[in-house]
Amino acid sequence: MSAIDVRPIASVPIEPWRNGGGITKTLATGNSQWRISLAEIERDGPYSRFEGISRTSLVLRGGGVTLRNDNAVVQLKPFEAIEYDGDAAWKASLIEGPVTALNVMSARGRYRTQVRAIMDSMIVRPNCAAVVIALDSRCTFSEPGTHLAGNVEPGQVLVINDVTRPLRLAPTIAVAATRERMKLAVLVTIEPSSIRIND
Structure with missing residues (x-):
C-alpha cells in the first residue's frame, strides 16, 4: 500500500x-x-537560477507570466504546462496582475515529469512520485484491490513519494467547458527517466 x-x-x-517578489510553498x-x-508571484522581477535543472510551470490562477532572457521568450499561460531551462537568467513580467503557479523542478536528464489536469478517471502506475493539488476542486483517490480510498478536498494537497500500487484518481465534477479546467485538480508525476509508464 502506498504511503x-x-x-x-x-x-x-x-x-x-x-528578491521579495513572491512566496513559495514546497509541497514535495x-x-x-x-x-x-506552489508559488505566489506578486510582482515583476528576476527568477532564481538553478544549474542543471529542468523546470515546468503551470499557472493555476491569474493571467499568466512572460519570461524573457537574452535568447528566448517563454509564455506561461493559464492551465498550460510549459517546460523550460532552469539555468537561464529569466526576467518575469506578470500579465494582468499576481498569479499562483505550480512549479516542478528536476535534475535534467535524470527524471521525466508530467503535469496534467484530472479531467477523467485515470490510473497512476507504480514506481513514481505523485502529487495532487486541489485549489478549487475535489477529486477522489483509491487503490483498486485494497480498502484505501478518500478525497482530496478543495485547498488540499495529496503527496505520495513512492507509488507502490496502481492509484485511481477521478474528478468529482464533469468538465462542461474549457474554462472549467481552471477549477480542476492537477496531478504531477515524477519518475526516473529509465522507467516508462503507459497510461
Whole structure:
C-alpha cells in the first residue's frame, strides 16, 4: 500500500523569495533531485537560477507570466504546462496582475515529469512520485484491490513519494467547458527517466 499524505495547503510553511517578489510553498521533494512547489508571484522581477535543472510551470490562477532572457521568450499561460531551462537568467513580467503557479523542478536528464489536469478517471502506475493539488476542486483517490480510498478536498494537497500500487484518481465534477479546467485538480508525476509508464 502506498504511503499517502493528504494535508491542507495552508499548513505548508511559507518561504519568502529572496528578491521579495513572491512566496513559495514546497509541497514535495525527492533527495534534492526534484521539487514540487506552489508559488505566489506578486510582482515583476528576476527568477532564481538553478544549474542543471529542468523546470515546468503551470499557472493555476491569474493571467499568466512572460519570461524573457537574452535568447528566448517563454509564455506561461493559464492551465498550460510549459517546460523550460532552469539555468537561464529569466526576467518575469506578470500579465494582468499576481498569479499562483505550480512549479516542478528536476535534475535534467535524470527524471521525466508530467503535469496534467484530472479531467477523467485515470490510473497512476507504480514506481513514481505523485502529487495532487486541489485549489478549487475535489477529486477522489483509491487503490483498486485494497480498502484505501478518500478525497482530496478543495485547498488540499495529496503527496505520495513512492507509488507502490496502481492509484485511481477521478474528478468529482464533469468538465462542461474549457474554462472549467481552471477549477480542476492537477496531478504531477515524477519518475526516473529509465522507467516508462503507459497510461
